Amino acid sequence: MNSLPLSSGESRLAFLVTFLVKCVINSIVVTLIGSVFFFAAIEAVAFTHTAEDGSEYKTFQSKSMGTLFRMELAVPSGQNGREIFDACLAKLNVLEARWSPWIERSDVWNINQSGTSFVSVDGSTFDLLARARQISELTGGAFDITFASVGYLYDFRKHQRPNTDQLQAHLDAINYTNVQLDVEKMQVQLADSRVKIDLGGIAKGEAIDALLRLLKARGVRSAYFSLGGDSYVLGQKKGYSWMLGIRHPRSEDTPIARIPLEDVAVSTSGDYERFYIDGGERVHHILSPDTGVSADGLMSATVIGPQGWKTDALSTSLFVMGAKRGMALIESLPGYDAIVVDPNGKIFATSGLISSGN
Numbered sequence: 001m002n003s004l005p006l007s008s009g010e011s012r013l014a015f016l017v018t019f020l021v022k023c024v025i026n027s028i029v030v031t032l033i034g035s036v037f038f039f040a041a042i043e044a045v046a047f048t049h050t051a052e053d054g055s056e057y058k059t060f061q062s063k064s065m066g067t068l069f070r071m072e073l074a075v076p077s078g079q080n081g082r083e084i085f086d087a088c089l090a091k092l093n094v095l096e097a098r099w100s101p102w103i104e105r106s107d108v109w110n111i112n113q114s115g116t117s118f119v120s121v122d123g124s125t126f127d128l129l130a131r132a133r134q135i136s137e138l139t140g141g142a143f144d145i146t147f148a149s150v151g152y153l154y155d156f157r158k159h160q161r162p163n164t165d166q167l168q169a170h171l172d173a174i175n176y177t178n179v180q181l182d183v184e185k186m187q188v189q190l191a192d193s194r195v196k197i198d199l200g201g202i203a204k205g206e207a208i209d210a211l212l213r214l215l216k217a218r219g220v221r222s223a224y225f226s227l228g229g230d231s232y233v234l235g236q237k238k239g240y241s242w243m244l245g246i247r248h249p250r251s252e253d254t255p256i257a258r259i260p261l262e263d264v265a266v267s268t269s270g271d272y273e274r275f276y277i278d279g280g281e282r283v284h285h286i287l288s289p290d291t292g293v294s295a296d297g298l299m300s301a302t303v304i305g306p307q308g309w310k311t312d313a314l315s316t317s318l319f320v321m322g323a324k325r326g327m328a329l330i331e332s333l334p335g336y337d338a339i340v341v342d343p344n345g346k347i348f349a350t351s352g353l354i355s356s357g358n
Contacts, residue, residue, distance in 0.1 A: 055222075057237075060085040064092040065100075065204060067228035073215070074222035074237075084218055088211050092227070095210065098122055099203045101148065101196070111188050112148075112196045118187040126186050128309070129179065132202050135313040136176035139329065141289055143317040148198035149173035150292040154285070159276045161283055162292070170194055171292045204230040205267055205312025212308070229268040230312050233261045249299040249341055261304070267311035269319040270300035286319050297322030298340050305336035314338070323348050 055074040058081035062069050069092060075081040101108045107125040121129075135143045150170045153162035162170070173194040180189045190197075204227045212232055215223055222235040224242050233242040241260030248254050249270050271294070275284035288295040301318040303311040314336065318326035323340050330338040330350050339349040 056081065057222075058082075058085075062089055064089055065096045065207060065227060067204070069225075069227050071223060071225040073220050073225070073234075076219040076221075079218065084215070084220065087218070088214055088225070091210055091214055092207055095124075095203070095207050098125055099128070099199050101198050108197060108199060111190065114190060115193045116190055118182065118185070118189045120185070120187050123186060126181065126188070128199060128202060128206055129181060129188060129197075131206075131309055132199065132313065133176060133179070133181070135202070135310070135317060139314075139317040139321065141176060142320040142326075143201060143313050144174060144176045144289040145197045145199055145201065146174050146176055146178055146195050147287045147289050147292075148196040149194055151198060151285075151287055152196055154283075154287075156274045156276055156283075156285060159278065159283075161278075167292050174289045174292065201269075201316040202309055202313040204228055205265065205308035205310065208232050208265055208308030208312075229270070229273065229315075230308055231266045232308060233264060233266070236262050248345075250345075264304050264306060265308035265311045266302065266304050267308065267315040268300060268302040269315040271296075271298075271319075272300070286316060288320055295320045295322075296343070298326075298342055299345075301326065301338065301340045303330065303336060303338045305333075311336070 055076055057072060057074050059070075059072040060082070061071070062085075069089065071085055071088065073081065073084065075084065097103055098107050100106050101112060103109060107119075107121040111119050111121070129145075132143070132145045136145075150162060150167060150173075153166055153170065154160065173192050173196075175195075178191040178195045179197060180191060181187075182189070207227055208225070208230050209232075211225055212234065215225075215234060220234065222237055224233050224237075224244075225231065231244075233244065236242070241262045244259055244261055244266065249272050252272075269286055271282055271284040271286065273285065275282055275294075277283070282294065282296075284294045286295050287293060298319050301315050303315040303318060305311045305314070314330065314333075315338075318330065318338055318340065320326075321329065323342055327338060327340065327348060327350055330336055331352075337350045337352045339347060339353065341347055
């Protein structure tokens with residue numbers, strides 16, 4: 001991570017000016033200036049308007065995969081925006097039925113109920129499990145879908161978490177190598193009956209990629225769509241980059257900056273998404289695989305890159321790894337950048353965001 005003087009400019013240039021001004025207004029300590037802190041902060045209109053090529057922009061939203069699904073797109077001539085959105089929503093519902101740990105007979109539900117028996121899964125599920133394994137290896141286990149071996153003991157609505165005995169009885173079940181993949185048979189086996197998996201840290205990003213393929217197949221060239229903390233900006237909006245907002249993790253209604261982006265996925269992991277306060281401690285859903293308790297090195301982590309599944313998994317990994325180790329990892333990955341907010345409100349970003357003028 002590098003430092004940058006507070007006098008830097010915009011190119012994604014107006015962004016830096018806006019960033020500096022709003023950081024001063026909101027008394028944010030800036031260590032490095034960078035890209036998006038993103039969480040449903042797009043400046044989208046809720047009505048129809050027309051692009052220069054004659055296509056109409058329309059905005060839709062619904063619930064899917066346990067969160068808000070939102071889309072603004074330029075509807076190609078001769079097509080119906082609602083039909084395109086409904087096709088996207090149908091795709092999400094299919095993926096949710098396949099990957100949710102809570103839906104009976106989903107692939108993930110079947111795996112978690114299998115004990116140590118082999119389970120046949122859909123090809124997309126197998127591929128996603130393989131990608132999860134790839135990120136686990138890349139991050140030294142900071143990303144681990146078997147966190148659910150302890151995670152299922154938490155209930156954030158009821159403000160419940162495992163006691164010390166429960167934690168110790170399940171902690172060693174968290175190990176991504178406990179998920180064994182048989183490539184020839186497309187089957188999955190858990191090495192320990194205590195092991196449970198949850199694809200929450202990668203599935204929405206993969207769903208974003210699936211929607212991108214669907215939109216391109218429909219001829220859509222300009223769109224913004226988000227699924228909780230995972231998003232994609234396709235093309236430009238009326239000849240300009242899409243403007244995405246950066247929110248402070250402790251103030252949802254106070255954006256600290258805006259940034260122009262196009263043709264990238266953006267994923268944010270934060271300790272404000274699902275949490276409760278217990279005796280002054282913030283208990284949230286992003287668990288450290290090493291300890292089985294909420295990771296506490298950051299308030300938020302945002303990753304920008306070409307693939308949604310990867311930005312999703314990397315934002316979770318970065319949150320767990322912390323600023324120093326996590327940002328060093330992102331620096332080593334071509335095409336990916338990141339910005340994080342530490343517990344003191346300091347903002348750090350990768351050098352690629354600075355050198356490109358973002």
